[in-house]
Amino acid sequence: MTELLAAEGLSRRYGSLTVVDRVDLRIADGQRHALIGPNGAGKSTLLDLIGGAQRPDGGRIRFAGVDVTATGPAPRARLGIGRIHQRPAVWPSLSVLDNVAVAALPHAGRGSWWPGRYGRRVRRPAAELLDRLGLAEHAARPAGHLSHGQRRQLEIAMALAGRPRLLLLDEPAAGLSASDTQRLVGLIAELPRTVAVLLVEHRLDLVYSLTDVVTVLRDGRVLASGPPAEIRVAPALQQAFGAGVS
Numbered sequence: 302m303t304e305l306l307a308a309e310g311l312s313r314r315y316g317s318l319t320v321v322d323r324v325d326l327r328i329a330d331g332q333r334h335a336l337i338g339p340n341g342a343g344k345s346t347l348l349d350l351i352g353g354a355q356r357p358d359g360g361r362i363r364f365a366g367v368d369v370t371a372t373g374p375a376p377r378a379r380l381g382i383g384r385i386h387q388r389p390a391v392w393p394s395l396s397v398l399d400n401v402a403v404a405a406l407p408h409a410g411r412g413s414w415w416p417g418r419y420g421r422r423v424r425r426p427a428a429e430l431l432d433r434l435g436l437a438e439h440a441a442r443p444a445g446h447l448s449h450g451q452r453r454q455l456e457i458a459m460a461l462a463g464r465p466r467l468l469l470l471d472e473p474a475a476g477l478s479a480s481d482t483q484r485l486v487g488l489i490a491e492l493p494r495t496v497a498v499l500l501v502e503h504r505l506d507l508v509y510s511l512t513d514v515v516t517v518l519r520d521g522r523v524l525a526s527g528p529p530a531e532i533r534v535a536p537a538l539q540q541a542f543g544a545g546v547s
């Protein structure tokens with residue numbers, strides 16, 4: 302598989318505390334990759350470094366053949382890095398459809414920059430995405446009226462509207478009911494392989510069922526990386542989480 306993301310020697314410090322410590326991470330095109338580790342292991346910080354919300358103190362990041370180490374989130378989004386946050390970030394007063402349409406605007410071309418004026422170019426794919434994510438019946442509602450689970454789905458629709466090649470998912474199942482979690486798992490499983498996924502998730506059952514590669518972090522360091530079947534029996538797992546975890 303072609304390499305999509307290559308992070309080499311990434312480090313991030315807060316004062317004297319090193320929270321990401323010389324991490325190497327490679328993600329191939331279309332790969333489903335999970336980052337697991339105990340609280341404070343540095344998972345969210347690593348996602349921030351890859352998405353561009355934070356800059357590393359050391360190391361470099363190449364995405365789709367471009368060195369993005371010194372760029373911010375917007376250029377990285379244009380190159381194809383999309384992000385889902387721990388708390389769903391939507392525009393509460395805009396309709397559900399408009400939220401997705403606005404997210405699609407950068408790809409809509411000239412003359413379609415304002416929601417009131419956008420045409421089929423933006424509306425149709427936005428409506429198709431809502432349909433795919435099971436939100437079509439809510440298209441006209443203000444996004445602020447959606448449940449937490451529906452906002453999560455909407456945020457994924459918005460991220461997909463940006464045509465990502467890599468989707469960063471930070472604890473997407475947090476706070477979801479069992480049925481919303483099941484729907485989310487189905488959504489992630491059905492994402493086309495044109496989209497790679499980097500998933501931070503505490504629920505190891507979800508991680509094992511959704512991903513091809515699992516990387517274990519503790520104290521900002523990579524303890525192990527490999528297919529789920531290997532990782533679930535690796536000593537590194539117990540080292541990271543303590544005895545009894547599998």
Ligand SMILES: Nc1ncnc2c1ncn2[C@@H]1O[C@H](COP(=O)(O)OP(=O)(O)OP(=O)(O)O)[C@@H](O)[C@H]1O
Pocket residue numbers: 315320338339340341342343344345346347
């Ligand atoms: N802005 C900050 N200033 C100082 N320390 C921070 C800051 N953000 C995070 N940290 C510290 O960095 C470490 C790693 O945090 P991070 O949120 O990346 O871990 P995590 O693995 O995502 O944890 P969790 O599973 O609890 O979300 C923690 O010790 C945290 O307290």
